[in-house]
Amino acid sequence: xxxxxxxxxxxxxxxxxxxxxxxxxxxxxxxxxxxxxxxxxxxxxxxxxxxxxxxxxxxxxxxxxxxxxxxxxxxxxxxxxxxxxxxxxxxxxxxxxxxxxxxxxxxxxxxxxxxxxxxxxxxxxxxxxxxxxxxxxxxxxxxxxxxxxxxxxxxxxxxxxxxxxxxxxxxxxxxxxxxxxxxxxxxxxxxxxxxxxxxxxxxxxxxxxxxxxxxxxxxxxxxxxxxxxxxxxxxxxxxxxxxxxxxxxxxxxxxxxxxxxxxxxxxxxxxxxxx
Numbered sequence: 001x002x003x004x005x006x007x008x009x010x011x012x013x014x015x016x017x018x019x020x021x022x023x024x025x026x027x028x029x030x031x032x033x034x035x036x037x038x039x040x041x042x043x044x045x046x047x048x049x050x051x052x053x054x055x056x057x058x059x060x061x062x063x064x065x066x067x068x069x070x071x072x073x074x075x076x077x078x079x080x081x082x083x084x085x086x087x088x089x090x091x092x093x094x095x096x097x098x099x100x101x102x103x104x105x106x107x108x109x110x111x112x113x114x115x116x117x118x119x120x121x122x123x124x125x126x127x128x129x130x131x132x133x134x135x136x137x138x139x140x141x142x143x144x145x146x147x148x149x150x151x152x153x154x155x156x157x158x159x160x161x162x163x164x165x166x167x168x169x170x171x172x173x174x175x176x177x178x179x180x181x182x183x184x185x186x187x188x189x190x191x192x193x194x195x196x197x198x199x200x201x202x203x204x205x206x207x208x209x210x211x212x213x214x215x216x217x218x219x220x221x222x223x224x225x226x227x228x229x230x231x232x233x234x235x236x237x238x239x240x241x242x243x244x245x246x247x248x249x250x251x252x253x254x255x256x257x258x259x260x261x262x263x264x265x266x267x268x269x270x271x272x273x274x275x
Contacts, residue, residue: 091123130148175203
């Protein structure tokens with residue numbers, strides 16, 4: 001088994017400044033072609049690991065994707081997890097809470113979507129929006145945010161203790177890259193459906209969002225550290241996230257379940273019928 005290279009940034013305990021991480025970084029690679037063969041191997045391994053996860057029903061994996069608008073959350077989810085068995089994976093996109101969701105605690109809608117043992121779930125945005133956009137818009141005070149940090153840490157500890165591995169990924173793009181994507185969504189009629197006027201207003205708070213992300217990286221990484229993936233180059237983003245996903249499942253040391261002795265008599269009966 002190949003050792004996984006640290007070609008992406010892994011946040012554990014130290015303070016991370018996004019300005020120190022180049023969004024265009026591609027690690028030790030220069031071209032997409034350099035990773036294609038390895039990506040095929042990783043995709044096959046991910047499929048095999050998922051089979052063991054489903055069969056064993058001892059663990060679950062929750063992938064959380066966060067990032068600025070246009071960071072490619074939908075795209076990387078589609079690319080990395082496309083080959084998995086659909087009955088073993090689910091995806092959720094967290095937008096503005098509905099009226100029903102708003103009448104519950106902020107973690108309620110996320111907890112409902114947590115995968116059961118044997119399953120994988122992917123969150124496009126998550127409960128972290130409740131300490132990000134809510135603060136930018138002044139909907140949550142700093143005192144409330146501090147309490148939410150504690151609730152999030154307790155929640156993720158609960159998941160870990162329940163057999164759910166939480167993998168948190170931040171797709172790191174540059175402000176210039178986002179601008180180019182927004183322009184292309186307006187200029188290209190086939191991409192107009194992707195454009196949301198709110199993205200332009202949110203862009204004005206770029207610096208504030210960056211500072212808030214740095215804060216939650218530091219305060220919400222106890223049970224599950226954050227991975228910061230440079231994402232200006234889509235091919236490298238896909239490669240790095242795929243490696244993170246494979247490593248996450250590898251770490252569970254998944255095994256094929258033992259043979260069920262109760263099936264033996266059935267097997268013998270079927271064989272006799274075939275004689």
